[in-house]
Amino acid sequence: MLPIVSSLCSGFAPGAPLARSAPNAAVAARMAVAEPVVAAVGTARPVKKVAVGVIGTGLVGGELLEQLEACKASLAKQGLEITVASISKTKPAADGERQPWMLCDSEEGCSLESVAKAMEDPAAGEAGDFVKMADFLKETSPHAIIVDATASEAVSDYYATWLAKGVHVVTPNKKAGSGDLARWKECVAAMEATGAQWGDETTVGAGLPILNTLRTDLLGTGDQVKTIEGIFSGTLSYLFNVYKPGMAFSDVIADAKEKGFTEPDPRDDLSGTDVARKVTILARACGIEVDLASVPVASLVPAALQDWSPAEGEVLADAFVEQMRAYDDEKDALIKGADAAGNVLRFVGVIDVEKKSVAVELREYPRTHPFAGTQYADNICAFSTERYAPQPLVVQGPGAGAAVTAAGIFADLIRVARSC
Secondary structure (H helix, E strand, C coil): HHHHHHHHHHHHEEEEEEECCCCHHHHHHHHHHHHHCCCCCCCCCEEEEEEEEECCCCCCHHHHHHHHHCHHHHHHHHCEEEEEEEEEHHHHHECCCEEEEEEEEEEEEEEEHHHHHHHHHCCCCCCCCCHHHHHHHHHHHCCCCCCCCCCCCCHHCCCHHHHHHEEECCCCCCCHHCCCCHHHHHHHHHHHHHCCCCEHHHHHHCCCCHHHHHHHHHHHHCEEECCCEECCCCCHHHHHHHCCCCHHHHHHHHHHCCCCCCCCHHHHHHHCCHHHHHHHHHHHHHHCHHHHHCCEECCCHHHHCCCCCCCCCCCHHHHHHHHHHHHHHHHHHHHHHHHCCCEEEEEEEEECCCCCCEEEEEEECCCHHHHHHHCCCCCEEEEEEECCCEEEEEEEEEEECCHHHHHHHHHHHHHHHHHH
């Protein structure tokens, strides 16, 4: 079992302070919601039974299931009986869409062992229905939560229906929060009507407490947010943390690919689309009804390569790196210019709340700026507000990884379970 799970389930000292600014402290802050609360001697803690459905059995979903299983006893001591009553994944359908595929559906709870075997067998399980899944969970317990651990557009289409039924949603899936504005408004209206909650902390920064800091610590206490700036991509963070004058940018991309930072198609990272999604989510949290399509993005993919395809038999990522070599001089001029001015290059997302504007672009920052001190694949977010001035409030740490993301989902799940 991963150390982060062991730490969670062994318990923190109640009331122990957490320093958000230290590396990895954000993970501890996210997990602090699970601190054991000691009941008064002689009192019996009422048990709240919560039925959970998990959609997505990949790295993050599988890690979450392990963390849940490992912490059952600890959660029970806190008065929470969390039963994973339904587990499913999505499988390609004949029309190319993703369809529900149920691996488990049980009021008594799903066995991780049986689900693990089913995950290894492509033929296991049976066609399901995510609406019926929500109904089943609601019948099992009035406290029902669906965890969407996929990145599926099709699954996010169900959110409004689930929320309208009073089923809470916890997810790292950015599609609903940043996608179609009308669909997002429908989800908000459903929550207002039923009181259902949408735990989306991990859609921006994985395990980092970015959205909760914005909504609760800043907006929730009456602070006026002026601007939000951040490095919201682990891949792009790594690229510009490594890139120095004299290096070929194509070589840096190749290095990131070899280390597993890039998508199979590096353009998915270099395009800045993922950053734009996170900027859209943050902007909407600030009351700016921005549409993803209207976010200006200065893509790092040259126009000539945006619709390019590799030759037959070529590995896409390797072929793309070779194509990028023609643009090394262009990037070399940028990095040398920034260095000569005493600056660094960083690919950032920016929300100007006062002007109601958003942008995703490559910017220069002085070496004294917090963004200049990022390491490896750090994510970092700076909130400039009426209270936090002239220095911003900064949240920094690992913004990707299955264990960290699952821990963030788990913390959101516990927070919702306690408050529903």
